[in-house]
Amino acid sequence: MESLIHFAPYVGWVYPNETVVEWTILLAVYPYLTGLVAGAFTVSSLYQVFGFERLRPVAHLALLTSLCCMLFVPLPLLLHLGHPERAFNAMITPHLTSAMAMFGFFATFYVVLLMLEIWFAYRPYIVEQARKRNDLMGKVYKVLTLGSYDVSEEALRVDQKWVFWLAVIGIPGAHGLHGYVGFLFGSLKSREWWSSDLMPVIFLFSAIISGVSLLIVLYVVSCKVRKVAIDVGCIKGLAYTVWAFIMVALLLEALEFANIVYKGREGVDMIMEYVTGPLLVPYFVLQFGIGAVTPLLILSYMIWRHTTGRALVFGVTLSASLVLLSVFMMRWNVVIGGQEISKTGKGLLTYFLPILGQEGLLVALALTLAPLAVLLGMIKLFPPWHDKAGHAVMAAS
Amino acid sequence: MTIDPTPSLVARRRFLSRIGLATCAGAITGAGALGLARKVCAKTEAPAAGASFPTKDYDWTQHQWAFGVDATKCIGCLRCVEACKNENHVPGNAHQFRTWVERYVYIEGEQRARIDSHQDPVNIAASGSQKEYRFADRYKGEKVEKAFFVPKLCNQCEHPACVQVCPVGATYKTKDGVVLIDDKRCIGCRYCVQACPYGARYFDEERGVPDKCTWCYHRITKGLQPACVEACPVGARVFGDLRDRESRVSLFVRNNRLQVLRPESGNAPQVFYVGIDKEVN
Numbered sequence: 045m046e047s048l049i050h051f052a053p054y055v056g057w058v059y060p061n062e063t064v065v066e067w068t069i070l071l072a073v074y075p076y077l078t079g080l081v082a083g084a085f086t087v088s089s090l091y092q093v094f095g096f097e098r099l100r101p102v103a104h105l106a107l108l109t110s111l112c113c114m115l116f117v118p119l120p121l122l123l124h125l126g127h128p129e130r131a132f133n134a135m136i137t138p139h140l141t142s143a144m145a146m147f148g149f150f151a152t153f154y155v156v157l158l159m160l161e162i163w164f165a166y167r168p169y170i171v172e173q174a175r176k177r178n179d180l181m182g183k184v185y186k187v188l189t190l191g192s193y194d195v196s197e198e199a200l201r202v203d204q205k206w207v208f209w210l211a212v213i214g215i216p217g218a219h220g221l222h223g224y225v226g227f228l229f230g231s232l233k234s235r236e237w238w239s240s241d242l243m244p245v246i247f248l249f250s251a252i253i254s255g256v257s258l259l260i261v262l263y264v265v266s267c268k269v270r271k272v273a274i275d276v277g278c279i280k281g282l283a284y285t286v287w288a289f290i291m292v293a294l295l296l297e298a299l300e301f302a303n304i305v306y307k308g309r310e311g312v313d314m315i316m317e318y319v320t321g322p323l324l325v326p327y328f329v330l331q332f333g334i335g336a337v338t339p340l341l342i343l344s345y346m347i348w349r350h351t352t353g354r355a356l357v358f359g360v361t362l363s364a365s366l367v368l369l370s371v372f373m374m375r376w377n378v379v380i381g382g383q384e385i386s387k388t389g390k391g392l393l394t395y396f397l398p399i400l401g402q403e404g405l406l407v408a409l410a411l412t413l414a415p416l417a418v419l420l421g422m423i424k425l426f427p428p429w430h431d432k433a434g435h436a437v438m439a440a441s
Numbered sequence: 442m443t444i445d446p447t448p449s450l451v452a453r454r455r456f457l458s459r460i461g462l463a464t465c466a467g468a469i470t471g472a473g474a475l476g477l478a479r480k481v482c483a484k485t486e487a488p489a490a491g492a493s494f495p496t497k498d499y500d501w502t503q504h505q506w507a508f509g510v511d512a513t514k515c516i517g518c519l520r521c522v523e524a525c526k527n528e529n530h531v532p533g534n535a536h537q538f539r540t541w542v543e544r545y546v547y548i549e550g551e552q553r554a555r556i557d558s559h560q561d562p563v564n565i566a567a568s569g570s571q572k573e574y575r576f577a578d579r580y581k582g583e584k585v586e587k588a589f590f591v592p593k594l595c596n597q598c599e600h601p602a603c604v605q606v607c608p609v610g611a612t613y614k615t616k617d618g619v620v621l622i623d624d625k626r627c628i629g630c631r632y633c634v635q636a637c638p639y640g641a642r643y644f645d646e647e648r649g650v651p652d653k654c655t656w657c658y659h660r661i662t663k664g665l666q667p668a669c670v671e672a673c674p675v676g677a678r679v680f681g682d683l684r685d686r687e688s689r690v691s692l693f694v695r696n697n698r699l700q701v702l703r704p705e706s707g708n709a710p711q712v713f714y715v716g717i718d719k720e721v722n
Contacts, residue, residue: 051536057556057557058640059541059593059639059640060535060536060537060538060541060558060559060560060640061536061537061538061634061640061641061642061643062640063535063536063560064536064537064643064644066631066634066635066644067631067635121630124630124631125628125629125630125649126627126628126629126630126631126644126646126648126649126650126651127627127628127629127649127650128628128629130609130626130627130628130629131628133608133609133611133626133628134608134609134628137609137610137626138608138609139607139608139609139610141604141605141606142605142606142607142608142609142632143606144606144608144630144632145608145609147608228632232602232606232635232636233602233636233638233706233707234602234635234636234637234638234706235635310722383635387638387639387640388556388640388722389722390556
C-alpha cells in the first residue's frame with residue numbers, strides 16, 4: 045500500500061499512529077448542525093412556553109429551521125463511518141457504556157418530537173389547504189392531514205395544548221441532545237484539550253447563540269426577499285437573547301481555558317505553545333475576538349444607545365453573522381484542535397483540510413448549507429410568516 | 442370575609458396527592474438513573490460469552506495472558522516491528538503500527554529527552570523505505586548522557602477506554618485478558634482510536650475498521666508466542682500466562698519492580714515495564 049496522502053506533519057514527539065488525523069471537518073460540522081438545532085428550538089420555546097410575544101414572527105420559522113438542520117445531523121457522521129451500512133448496529137445492539145450509543149435514540153426521539161410539534165402547529169393550515177386545493181399539492185396536504193379535518197375551537201385548543209407540551213419536552217430534548225454531543229468529547233480522558241466537565245455546558249450555550257443568530261439572519265433575509273417590513277421588536281428580542289447567552293458562553297469558555305492553564309497538568313506546556321502558535325488566529329482572533337467579543341460590544345452599544353430602525357437591524361444581523369462564524373470556529377477548535385495536540389503532550393500535529401473528497405471542504409460546505417436548501421422547500425409547504433403578507437391562518441396559532 | 446374550608450381542603454388533598462405522585466415518579470426515575478449509572482460506570486466489561494474461543498480446543502477461561510517489556514534489554518533493532526507488520530498484515534507505511542519502538546536520548550546540557558520513533562522522517566530516510574525500519578544515527582557528534590529504547594504495543598487494559606466507548610460493542614475484552622475487535626460488527630466511527638490514551642489504535646482505511654495489537658491472539662491461542670516476542674533477539678519482550686506460576690511472564694512479574702504507562706488514566710494497563718524513565722508515557 046502506498047503512503048497515506050493525508051498524514052499530518054508534526055513537530056515534537058507524537059505517537060506514530062497519531063500522524064493520521066482521524067476525525068475530520070465533518071466531525072466539526074456535526075456538532076455545528078446539532079447546535080443550530082438546539083438554538084433554533086430555544087427561540088421557538090421562548091415563544092411557545094415562556095410567552096415571549098416579541099419572538100412570534102420567528103417562532104414557526106424556528107421550528108422549521110430546527111427540523112431542517114436536524115434532518116442533516118446524521119449525514120456527516122454517516123459519511124465519516126468506515127462502514128455506514130452498519131450504522132444501525134448502534135441502535136439494534138447499542139453498547140450502553142458508550143456515550144455514542146445513545147445518539148440514534150436521542151436523534152430519533154427529537155426528530156419525531158419536532159415533526160409532531162410542527163404538525164400540530166400547522167394543522168389548521170394543512171386542513172385549509174387540503175380543502176382548498178385540487179392540484180398535486182392539495183393531495184400532499186390531504187396526506188398530511190392524516191385524516192384529521194377537525195378545526196373546531198375545541199380541536200384547536202387541544203392542538204395548542206399539544207404544541208405547548210411538546211415544546212416543554214423539547215427543551216430538555218434539544219438541549220440534552222446537544223449537551224450530549226459535548227459529553228462525547230468531554231468524557232474522553234485521552235486528550236487534555238477535550239477532557240473537561242464543562243464541555244457539555246459550553247457546547248450548549250454556544251449552540252443557543254448559534255441557533256438564535258441563524259434565525260436573525262434567516263428572518264432578516266426572508267423579510268428582504270419577501271419585501272415586507274422587519275419587525276424591530278422581534279429583532280430586539282432576538283438580540284437580547286444572543287446578548288444574554290453570549291455572556292454566559294464567553295464566561296464558560298474563559299473558565300474552561302483558565303482551568304486548563306491553572307491546573308497545569310501534564311501537557312499544558314504543549315497546549316500553551318499551541319494556543320499561542322497555530323491556534324492564535326482560529327481561537328483568539330476568529331472565535332473570541334471577531335466572533336464573540338465584537339458582536340457583544342456591538343450589541344451592548346446598541347442596547348445602551350437605544351439604537352433602532354435600520355441601524356439596529358444592520359448591527360444585529362452583522363453580530364449574528366459573526367456569532368455564526370465564532371461557533372463554527374469553536375467546533376473546529378475543539379474537534380480539530382484536540383487532535384492537533386498530541387496525546388503524548390510533547391508534540392503538535394497539523395491537519396490539512398482537503399478541498400475535494402468525501403471529507404473535504406466542499407462536502408462540509410454542502411452539508412452546512414443543505415439544511416437551508418431544504419428549508420426553502422419547507423417554507424413553501426408550511427409558510428411560517430406571521431405578517432400580513434403571510435398566511436392569515438398562522439395568526440390563529 | 443369567611444372562607445369556605447371545603448374547596449381549600451379539596452385543593453390541599455389534591456395538592457398532596459400530586460406531590461405523592463411526583464415523588465413516586467421521581468423515585469422511579471432516580472432508581473432507573475442509578476441502575477443506568479451503575480451500568481455505565483461498570484469498570485469491568487462483561488466478557489463475550491462462550492467457553493471456547495476462537496478454536497474448539499482452546500478454553501479462554503483457563504488463561505490469563507500478560508506481557509512484560511524489559512526496556513533495559515531493547516537494542517532498537519526493530520525486528521519486532523517488522524515481524525508484527527508481516528504477521529498481522531499491517532499496512533506497509535510509516536504511519537500505522539500495532540507495535541513500535543521509541544528512542545529516548547538525553548543530550549548533555551539539555552533538560553528534556555529527545556524522543557523519536559522509527560516512523561520519524563529522518564529514520565525513514567535512513568532506512569530508505571516506509572516498509573523497513575531502523576534508527577538513524579542522528580545524534581552522532583552529540584554528547585549523549587543517557588539513551589534507551591522503549592517498545593510499545595496495546596496495553597490490553599483491564600478497564601479499556603476503547604471498549605467503554607465503542608457504540609456497538611465491536612471491541613471487547615476476552616476472558617483471557619486481551620482486547621479484540623470484531624471487524625464484522627464495527628461501524629468504523631473511530632471513537633476507540635480517540636479514546637485510547639496510548640495511541641495504540643490506527644484506522645485501516647482499506648477495511649474500514651480500526652486495528653491494534655492483539656498480542657497475536659491467533660498465535661497465542663494455539664500455544665505460540667506473539668510474533669514480536671519470537672523475533673526479539675535479546676528477550677526484551679516477555680509473554681506468557683499468569684495462571685502458570687513458572688511461565689516467563691510470571692517470573693518477570695514476580696522478580697521485578699514493575700511500572701505501567703499512564704497509571705493515572707485508570708485503565709490499568711496489562712503491559713508491565715522494567716527500566717523506563719520518568720519521561721516515558
